[in-house]
Structure formats: structure tokens, C-alpha cells
Amino acid sequence: MFKISYQTYTLNMEHVFRIARGARSSTPLLLTAIQFEDVIGYGEASMPPLYGESHKSAIRFLSKVDLSGFNDPFDIEGMMNYVDNIEKGNTAVKASIDIALHDIAGKIAGKPCYQLFDLPGVNSISTSKTISIDTPDIIKERTLEAKEFQFLKIKLGGDNDREIMEAVRSVSNQPLYIDANQGWKDKSQALENIHWLKEQGVIFVEQPMPVAMEDEMAWLKSKSPLPVVGEEGMQRLKDVERADNFYHGMSVKLVKSTGLNEGVKMAKLAKKKGLKVMLGCMSETSCLISAAFHLASFADWVDLDGNLGVTNNPYKGIETINGKLINNDIPGIGLINPEIAWEKLKG
Amino acid sequence: MFKISYQTYTLNMEHVFRIARGARSSTPLLLTAIQFEDVIGYGEASMPPLYGESHKSAIRFLSKVDLSGFNDPFDIEGMMNYVDNIEKGNTAVKASIDIALHDIAGKIAGKPCYQLFDLPGVNSISTSKTISIDTPDIIKERTLEAKEFQFLKIKLGGDNDREIMEAVRSVSNQPLYIDANQGWKDKSQALENIHWLKEQGVIFVEQPMPVAMEDEMAWLKSKSPLPVVGEEGMQRLKDVERADNFYHGMSVKLVKSTGLNEGVKMAKLAKKKGLKVMLGCMSETSCLISAAFHLASFADWVDLDGNLGVTNNPYKGIETINGKLINNDIPGIGLINPEIAWEKLKG
Numbered sequence: 001m002f003k004i005s006y007q008t009y010t011l012n013m014e015h016v017f018r019i020a021r022g023a024r025s026s027t028p029l030l031l032t033a034i035q036f037e038d039v040i041g042y043g044e045a046s047m048p049p050l051y052g053e054s055h056k057s058a059i060r061f062l063s064k065v066d067l068s069g070f071n072d073p074f075d076i077e078g079m080m081n082y083v084d085n086i087e088k089g090n091t092a093v094k095a096s097i098d099i100a101l102h103d104i105a106g107k108i109a110g111k112p113c114y115q116l117f118d119l120p121g122v123n124s125i126s127t128s129k130t131i132s133i134d135t136p137d138i139i140k141e142r143t144l145e146a147k148e149f150q151f152l153k154i155k156l157g158g159d160n161d162r163e164i165m166e167a168v169r170s171v172s173n174q175p176l177y178i179d180a181n182q183g184w185k186d187k188s189q190a191l192e193n194i195h196w197l198k199e200q201g202v203i204f205v206e207q208p209m210p211v212a213m214e215d216e217m218a219w220l221k222s223k224s225p226l227p228v229v230g231e232e233g234m235q236r237l238k239d240v241e242r243a244d245n246f247y248h249g250m251s252v253k254l255v256k257s258t259g260l261n262e263g264v265k266m267a268k269l270a271k272k273k274g275l276k277v278m279l280g281c282m283s284e285t286s287c288l289i290s291a292a293f294h295l296a297s298f299a300d301w302v303d304l305d306g307n308l309g310v311t312n313n314p315y316k317g318i319e320t321i322n323g324k325l326i327n328n329d330i331p332g333i334g335l336i337n338p339e340i341a342w343e344k345l346k347g
Numbered sequence: 348m349f350k351i352s353y354q355t356y357t358l359n360m361e362h363v364f365r366i367a368r369g370a371r372s373s374t375p376l377l378l379t380a381i382q383f384e385d386v387i388g389y390g391e392a393s394m395p396p397l398y399g400e401s402h403k404s405a406i407r408f409l410s411k412v413d414l415s416g417f418n419d420p421f422d423i424e425g426m427m428n429y430v431d432n433i434e435k436g437n438t439a440v441k442a443s444i445d446i447a448l449h450d451i452a453g454k455i456a457g458k459p460c461y462q463l464f465d466l467p468g469v470n471s472i473s474t475s476k477t478i479s480i481d482t483p484d485i486i487k488e489r490t491l492e493a494k495e496f497q498f499l500k501i502k503l504g505g506d507n508d509r510e511i512m513e514a515v516r517s518v519s520n521q522p523l524y525i526d527a528n529q530g531w532k533d534k535s536q537a538l539e540n541i542h543w544l545k546e547q548g549v550i551f552v553e554q555p556m557p558v559a560m561e562d563e564m565a566w567l568k569s570k571s572p573l574p575v576v577g578e579e580g581m582q583r584l585k586d587v588e589r590a591d592n593f594y595h596g597m598s599v600k601l602v603k604s605t606g607l608n609e610g611v612k613m614a615k616l617a618k619k620k621g622l623k624v625m626l627g628c629m630s631e632t633s634c635l636i637s638a639a640f641h642l643a644s645f646a647d648w649v650d651l652d653g654n655l656g657v658t659n660n661p662y663k664g665i666e667t668i669n670g671k672l673i674n675n676d677i678p679g680i681g682l683i684n685p686e687i688a689w690e691k692l693k694g
Contacts, residue, residue, distance in 0.1 A: 120618075174548050199521075201522050
């Protein structure tokens with residue numbers, strides 16, 4: 001018997017986070033715990049408001065989930081297939097179930113989750129550190145604070161892209177990932193920006209143009225001197241099928257992919273199609289970050305910094321040391337004593 | 348019936364090429380053409396003297412190759428197995444046979460070689476441009492000439508590493524690959540160098556220490572803040588088995604792997620073991636470069652610039668435009684009218 005519990009939680013960020021489309025300083029989470037016999041697995045949904053999920057929608061969705069028809073903790077495919085068909089959307093809360101189920105299966109098998117998928121182990125991976133949109137002085141400060149990271153991810157797509165880049169480059173030689181968050185609306189302007197960014201030491205550009213501008217993105221892909229990576233439009237397995245029309249690579253985020261089960265399928269298909277894979281995240285605790293680490297062997301580029309710069313991460317798991325996530329090979333997703341954190345959260 | 352012809356050739360470089368272990372301004376090649384029925388395939392051996400092969404050794408080896416026992420142009424595995432067992436070593440001349448055979452098979456099947464291996468297509472890949480060891484003024488000049496490349500590969504490992512890096516960074520923000528060519532003999536010094544290089548915007552470090560210093564390399568791998576990549580010790584499939592003791596990634600070079608047949612096996616095994624793959628080259632014509640392009644789908648990092656900066660490349664094939672190798676999807680390895688070049692070479 002699988003027994004699902006949850007707690008709502010609000011994750012607070014040290015600094016206001018600004019991108020081309022808005023700003024926020026906290027993120028609503030739903031933390032889950034699923035018990036099977038004497039094993040508990042932990043999961044998480046991170047739900048920035050613009051994606052449409054909320055504490056309310058997640059609780060409503062969970063109330064419909066009835067795993068009493070399932071008895072095999074390794075039949076995650078079957079359970080997630082059932083969960084996915086309850087209702088459309090709700091990808092973050094679905095992911096919170098998937099992750100808890102993988103945590104259970106890993107603990108029962110005595111294996112870290114990547115081994116459940118027969119994936120190779122990765123000792124450590126360098127993550128980028130995201131610098132959100134801000135004044136030049138604050139951007140310089142944040143860049144200097146991120147010295148230990150091999151890569152920075154710079155948010156552009158607003159009115160002052162050049163000013164931001166100049167601020168970053170005035171204090172750092174770090175190679176840069178750029179996220180335009182759909183901010184550029186004109187394809188020729190986007191191409192010109194990318195040519196300029198290449199000279200600034202940029203590795204790739206994420207979501208340069210709005211998802212809906214498909215013809216323009218296809219044109220941009222064919223001309224771009226840097227890889228362009230799809231994010232906002234790349235959510236589920238079916239999206240990967242079309243991705244290479246518009247992008248050289250794509251983002252895999254557990255809260256969009258509905259978790260590891262489909263996330264692994266997406267990454268495999270992407271590789272088969274010759275697409276680069278970026279691992280992405282939201283603001284989230286060490287639960288989602290640790291789960292995402294198990295996809296490391298697919299990753300060309302890693303942006304798993306969502307647990308850094310938050311002030312109330314309740315969990316300990318895969319740790320980031322000197323800008324690298326370090327494998328801990330703990331069975332399951334890799335949390336350390338999550339039961340203690342869970343009990344504390346209950347207050 | 349397979350009929351092998353060859354021509355010796357000397358490839359001349361525009362500039363003297365200096366690395367930690369020496370300098371040269373030309374490279375001996377052996378160019379091969381194999382005819383099967385009415386189809387001709389082209390291959391190449393590039394033989395920088397320090398690796399031990401030469402015009403003489405290659406001609407002597409070819410004189411022993413008798414493919415009269417083979418009739419199936421798609422049995423490259425069988426033919427290369429036979430060729431490999433004629434004698435140890437001689438990897439470059441073996442590769443020249445492998446490449447010509449793949450060119451034949453691709454032409455008969457009407458497929459570019461990557462499709463013979465069921466690999467995904469890659470439209471284009473960014474190659475680094477190598478800047479060899481020189482005076483600061485010349486390094487600045489070469490760096491400025493390489494503006495269109497997304498990545499530069501900087502040769503270090505001599506006495507003036509810091510001076511070289513300062514020269515590069517005084518004129519460029521491009522992300523850097525570092526090749527120390529076994530130049531650092533002390534592990535603590537190597538680690539200190541790598542920490543410093545990380546702050547200079549470096550992506551990875553190739554062969555930081557001598558191949559023979561296995562314990563030191565294992566230590567360095569565990570501590571290094573940047574990926575370390577094996578090159579000099581990584582030649583054949585058997586080397587991949589041990590690579591992850593010392594390295595996060597490894598180089599695949601056709602002249603060492605004995606060509607595409609074993610090169611694909613090496614890249615597959617590397618990926619299975621969670622190792623990053625770098626595609627490397629020697630000074631070579633568009634024949635070897637075009638052949639290596641067919642491994643693009645495995646590549647995390649690409650250093651295929653060996654046909655640039657040479658003054659007498661006889662072939663046209665996969666072209667490099669604005670720092671990117673562009674797929675041409677021509678059946679075989681991708682050479683354009685090689686028969687004309689071949690006849691000209693015969694004089």
C-alpha cells in the first residue's frame with residue numbers, strides 16, 4: 001500500500017529574482033512523502049505562479065490520486081501512466097509523486113536512482129549560477145559572488161542587454177550561458193544579438209524568441225552562430241519530437257517533464273535526435289535538485305542552482321561545492337535524513 | 348576486388364606550430380585511394396614524427412595489406428580486424444584504410460558515413476581554433492585572427508603559461524580549452540594551475556600531466572575544479588576501459604583509433620562510462636577532417652581545425668564557416684570531387 005502525505009511550503013529567496021517577464025522573491029512548493037511498507041520516499045513540486053500551478057491546484061490534484069491498485073514499487077511506469085491520465089497539465093505535482101516513487105524504489109533496491117535507469121555514474125557536474133536582471137552595480141556584485149562557478153547564466157531579453165553584459169564582463173572572464181526568456185521579438189535583431197554574444201564568450205542562448213514564433217525560430221536556428229536551446233516550449237516527451245525544427249538543444253526540467261520517468265525518456269530521445277541536453281530547475285529545495293542530478297550523464301549543460309540563494313531549504317542532499325554538484329550515491333534520490341526535516345516541517 | 352593505391356604528401360603549415368614538446372612547420376601524410384568495382388574511396392594518414400610513423404613505415408605496412416580475401420564492401424569490421432592483426436601499432440596508416448573503406452561503403456549505400464553507424468545527424472558543430480605556444484605579441488595576433496571561433500584551444504605546459512594566458516585574455520573573452528601536453532610534472536602545481544585557469548574562463552584541461560604519472564592523475568582528477576581530458580594516453584578501445592580512473596573525458600582521434608570503425612566503438616564506450624568525448628585531430632587535409640565529422644553526435648567538445656592554417660590542402664570536403672563545420676550530407680566521408688584532386692596529385 002502506498003500512502004501519500006504532503007505539506008505546503010513557501011521557499012524564500014535571498015534576493016529578488018528578475019527575468020524578462022517579471023520578478024519574485026518566493027516560490028510556492030508542495031512537499032510530498034509517500035510511504036510503502038516501511039520505506040518513505042520524498043518528492044517536491046515547485047510552482048512559480050506563471051506556470052499555472054499553485055498550492056490549491058496541487059492539493060486538489062493529489063486528492064484524486066489513488067494508488068491502492070498498485071503493489072509493485074518498481075512499477076513506476078504503470079503508476080505514472082495512471083497519474084498522468086487523471087487530468088492534463090499539473091506537471092509539477094505529478095513530478096512530486098514521480099520523485100517520491102523513485103526515492104522509494106531506490107531505497108528498496110539499495111541503489112541511487114540513476115542506477116535504476118542503468119545510467120552511468122557521474123562523480124560531479126559543474127552547474128552555472130544564474131544572475132538575474134538587475135542594475136549594473138548589483139550585477140557586478142552578484143557576478144563577483146559567483147566566482148567559484150565555472151559558468152554563469154545571464155538573464156537577458158529586457159531593454160538593457162548590452163549594459164548587463166558589460167557589467168558582467170567588467171568583472172569576469174567566466175564562460176556564459178544566456179537565457180533570453182523569449183525576450184527578443186524580431187528574428188534579425190535576435191541573430192544580431194547572438195553574433196555579438198558569441199564575441200562575448202557565450203556558450204549557448206536559451207529561448208531567444210517567443211515559443212509561438214516557430215518560423216522565425218527555425219530561421220534563427222539555421223543562421224545562429226551559437227547553439228539555441230528550447231526551454232519554455234519544451235515540456236514533455238511529445239515536444240522533443242519537434243524540437244530539432246527550432247533548436248540545437250533543449251532543457252529538461254523535472255517539474256515540467258512530470259519527473260524522472262518521463263525526463264529520462266526525453267533526454268534519451270533528445271540524444272537520439274542529436275540534440276544537446278540542458279538540465280534546468282526552478283527555485284527549489286535539495287529534493288528536486290538531488291532528483292535532477294540523476295540525469296547528469298545526459299547533460300551537455302547544467303543549470304541546477306535553484307537551491308542556492310534560498311534562505312529556508314529544509315533538506316540536505318546532493319551538495320554543491322565550489323560550483324559542482326557532488327554525487328553522494330545514497331540509495332534513492334540522495335537526500336540525507338529527510339525524515340528529520342519532514343517532522344520539523346510538521347512543526 | 349579491393350585495389351589500394353597511395354601517394355606520399357607533405358602538408359605545409361602557414362605558421363610554425365609549437366607545443367610543450369617541440370615545434371614543426373610541416374607534417375608527412377600518406378593519402379590512400381581504394382577502388383572496389385567502380386567506386387573509389389579516399390583515406391589519409393597524418394604522421395607527425397613524434398608518434399613514430401613515417402612515409403617509410405606506412406608504405407611498408409601497406410605492402411603487407413592484401414584484401415583479396417574480402418568481397419563485401421560493408422564488412423569493414425572484418426577487413427579492419429584483418430588489417431589490425433597484420434602488425435601492432437601503425438594506427439595512422441590503418442586509419443587511412445578504414446576511412447577509404449567507409450568512403451566506399453557510404454558511396455555504395457548512398458549515405459553519409461554517420462548513417463552507416465545509425466548515428467543522428469548534426470547540421471554543424473563549433474570547433475575550437477588552436478593557438479600554439481609563441482611570444483605574447485604573436486599570441487595576441489593569432490587570437491585576434493581567430494575571432495570567429497566560439498572556442499580557442501590554448502597550448503600551455505611550457506615555462507610561460509601565465510604570460511600566454513594574459514596575452515590571450517588581453518584581447519579576447521572567448522571560452523578556452525587548455526592543452527598542457529603533459530607539461531606539468533607536479534600534481535599540486537597542476538591543481539593550482541587548474542584553479543587559476545578556472546577563473547580565466549577555461550572549459551577543460553587536456554593532458555595536464557605525463558601519461559605515466561597515473562597515481563598523480565587519479566589524485567588530480569578527484570580534486571580538479573575543471574574536467575581533465577586524456578589525450579596522449581588515449582589511443583585505442585582498450586584505453587577507454589581505464590580512462591575514468593584518471594580523466595573526466597577523453598579524446599578520440601582517427602589516426603590513433605585506427606579510423607571510424609574503432610573510433611565509434613570508443614566513443615560509445617566512453618559515453619556508457621559517463622566520460623566526455625572530445626574530437627581531436629592532427630595537421631591534416633579535409634579528408635581526415637571530413638571523416639572525423641561523422642563522430643559529431645558523440646562530441647562534447649570539438650577540436651577539428653587541423654585543415655585550417657595549412658597552405659596545400661588538396662581536398663575539399665566538410666567546410667568550416669565562421670568557426671563551424673557544416674554537414675554536407677554527401678555519401679561517404681563527404682569529400683567533393685576527390686578524383687580531380689587525386690589526379691592532380693599524381694602530377
